Amino acid sequence: MLQIRCTKKLLDDLGIDASALAEIKQADSLLGNWYANALRIGREKCVLVMNEKTLYSFILPWSFRNDAGKFARAFIDSLRPALETEWIESNDIARVMSEYDKIEFTATDSKRLLGSLNDLAQQYDYYVAEAGGVKSSHLAKAVGKVNQTPQRTLGWLHSNEALERLFKDKNRQGDEPPRNEPEDHAVITKILKKIGSGHTLHELYGLFYGCAAATHPVPPSGHLPIIFDPETAKFESEQDAKTLLEKMLTLWNMIATWDPQGTDFFFPPTKYPVTVHGVLTRSGDLVSFVHYFIKGLDVGRTEEGDFSEDASAALQDLAELTQNMEQYIEQLEKVDAVAPKILREGMELIERMEHISADCIGRVHKGLRNARLNAASRPVVSEGGKTGGNELCPCGSGRKFKRCCGLTH
Numbered sequence: 001m002l003q004i005r006c007t008k009k010l011l012d013d014l015g016i017d018a019s020a021l022a023e024i025k026q027a028d029s030l031l032g033n034w035y036a037n038a039l040r041i042g043r044e045k046c047v048l049v050m051n052e053k054t055l056y057s058f059i060l061p062w063s064f065r066n067d068a069g070k071f072a073r074a075f076i077d078s079l080r081p082a083l084e085t086e087w088i089e090s091n092d093i094a095r096v097m098s099e100y101d102k103i104e105f106t107a108t109d110s111k112r113l114l115g116s117l118n119d120l121a122q123q124y125d126y127y128v129a130e131a132g133g134v135k136s137s138h139l140a141k142a143v144g145k146v147n148q149t150p151q152r153t154l155g156w157l158h159s160n161e162a163l164e165r166l167f168k169d170k171n172r173q174g175d176e177p178p179r180n181e182p183e184d185h186a187v188i189t190k191i192l193k194k195i196g197s198g199h200t201l202h203e204l205y206g207l208f209y210g211c212a213a214a215t216h217p218v219p220p221s222g223h224l225p226i227i228f229d230p231e232t233a234k235f236e237s238e239q240d241a242k243t244l245l246e247k248m249l250t251l252w253n254m255i256a257t258w259d260p261q262g263t264d265f266f267f268p269p270t271k272y273p274v275t276v277h278g279v280l281t282r283s284g285d286l287v288s289f290v291h292y293f294i295k296g297l298d299v300g301r302t303e304e305g306d307f308s309e310d311a312s313a314a315l316q317d318l319a320e321l322t323q324n325m326e327q328y329i330e331q332l333e334k335v336d337a338v339a340p341k342i343l344r345e346g347m348e349l350i351e352r353m354e355h356i357s358a359d360c361i362g363r364v365h366k367g368l369r370n371a372r373l374n375a376a377s378r379p380v381v382s383e384g385g386k387t388g389g390n391e392l393c394p395c396g397s398g399r400k401f402k403r404c405c406g407l408t409h
Helices: 009-014 068-085 090-099 112-131 139-147 159-168 184-195 202-212 220-227 238-256 276-299 307-335 340-368 370-378
Strands: 002-006 035-042 044-050 059-063 103-107
Touching: 002 009, 009 035, 009 103, 035 370, 044 112, 059 068, 059 103, 059 112, 068 090, 068 103, 068 139, 112 139, 112 220, 112 276, 139 159, 139 220, 159 238, 184 238, 202 220, 202 238, 202 276, 202 340, 220 238, 220 276, 276 307, 276 340
Parallel strands: 002 035, 002 103
Antiparallel strands: 035 044, 044 059
16 A cells, blocks of 8 residues: 655645545555655646655656546556666566555655655756756656755665665665675676676776765766776677676665775675785786776766865875785786795785775775765756767666667657
8 A cells, every 4th residue: 555645735736635634654565655745847837756765756747636546546657667767676666566556645744754855846946947847858867867866864875776775675684785696796797798898896896986985976877888888788688788787786785885984895705816826816906996996986076175184195095005016016927936925925915905995995985975965965967968879878777868768859
């Protein structure tokens, strides 16, 4: 069962009398209940609906005066494609739909959620107007931008991230963050190799850590093109593409929810033989990890003035660490044979460097926190320009434009 908790204005517009309201009940469904309010954007009236658990939202053009049943049907008809756009599994969507077999209307009962609803209304007023109005073909892009805006009440997660995490964690016990299993790493590596991407897991990890720490949010459309070229990547099947994106999303969720003060730092679980080749590989992996962490900061438009004093010092420490590791690699490559004791000492040295780099990345992440909060409070202005059909959609779904927002053009 679904309860749509409406503001008094919307209840009046739908012609629902107070005596017809259902008793407010706690949700027993996965997504829970939704809040709704009628608003005007420009000269056009619409209804904003917001999920109570994730603050995920979308809007419906107005055509429901004194017709609550029509509004309920329009909401259900719009929910399925909205979830599909967020790459929610079909069996999970079917579960949601089956739980929403009955719809009741109630009044709002949470000042906190009502405040979030009002905040979203302001964001939609900006982004929808920018897109050309409620009836514009660019409406989906505006909805995507709102759901990619960090929300204070979600601990600065995006609404679509909170939605994805809710589905990922539905069968997970406890509060442990999502983790990539070793077989997931093998799948990512295998598919990337098949499509011609030469990137390693350490580069992926470094990039994601950098994007997570960066000043500005980085949607999939920001980091996916670095990992593989959407124009030249040739997947053997649609399932391969879907599998790769799902595994990478799990990895991203694990890293994006990392707390440098409360959870462990994750390197890719890799076993290295105690040989010259093993020491060289581990050294190179650490260097590439740090390089791609810095690349992730750049992707997130992090500027020099965003760093705290300690974060700036940590970044300098990372630069010196990679320089020393590169010199070590250069020296080791000139040697034909190395005593086992020296190799073991080399492995111990790299392990210490890994701990130091993890500490530095944590300091950078913490030192950019204020810059992230300040950036989250400012609306993002579109750079404009035409998106090609085969380019990744600017809404951040990870799909090609022609298979996402481009469908409405």
